[in-house]
Amino acid sequence: MPDLPIAAVIRIAKKSGAERVGVDAAAVLLAKTEEYIVHLSKEADRLARHAGRKTIKEEDVDLAVQWIKD
Amino acid sequence: MPDLPIAAVIRIAKKSGAERVGVDAAAVLLAKTEEYIVHLSKEADRLARHAGRKTIKEEDVDLAVQWIKD
Numbered sequence: 001m002p003d004l005p006i007a008a009v010i011r012i013a014k015k016s017g018a019e020r021v022g023v024d025a026a027a028v029l030l031a032k033t034e035e036y037i038v039h040l041s042k043e044a045d046r047l048a049r050h051a052g053r054k055t056i057k058e059e060d061v062d063l064a065v066q067w068i069k070d
Numbered sequence: 071m072p073d074l075p076i077a078a079v080i081r082i083a084k085k086s087g088a089e090r091v092g093v094d095a096a097a098v099l100l101a102k103t104e105e106y107i108v109h110l111s112k113e114a115d116r117l118a119r120h121a122g123r124k125t126i127k128e129e130d131v132d133l134a135v136q137w138i139k140d
Binding site: 012013015019027028040054 | 073074075078079081082083085086087088089090091092094095097098099102103104106107108110111112114115124125126127128130131132135
């Protein structure tokens with residue numbers, strides 16, 4: 001069961017220029033977005049622990065974004 | 071103003087193993103997630119139009135995910 005509200009995901013897609021989003025497409029968009037958060041937060045958590053912290057800070061997320069892009 | 075609820079983003083991060091997420095870190099995580107949706111839906115929309123459609127289908131999102139990864 002998804003944590004994010006699908007309506008919010010569709011709203012962002014429409015704001016970005018999408019005219020219509022099919023039901024199945026919206027479900028995939030939602031799933032991929034949740035995967036992205038999982039991926040990003042796992043990397044950020046790894047970086048926080050590497051720095052001797054248990055709390056994820058902004059700098060961990062920033063660096064994790066770079067990693068994911070590369 | 072973000073479209074996604076920050077509480078849901080933090081919940082996904084914690085489910086993924088993050089022990090604590092700082093307030094600033096959560097804001098960046100949220101912003102990056104919204105950027106991801108914008109990026110993914112713009113590419114999916116481009117693929118839908120390329121296929122002569124105005125409605126984004128599942129196959130457009132799947133292909134857009136591949137593009138973004140590459």
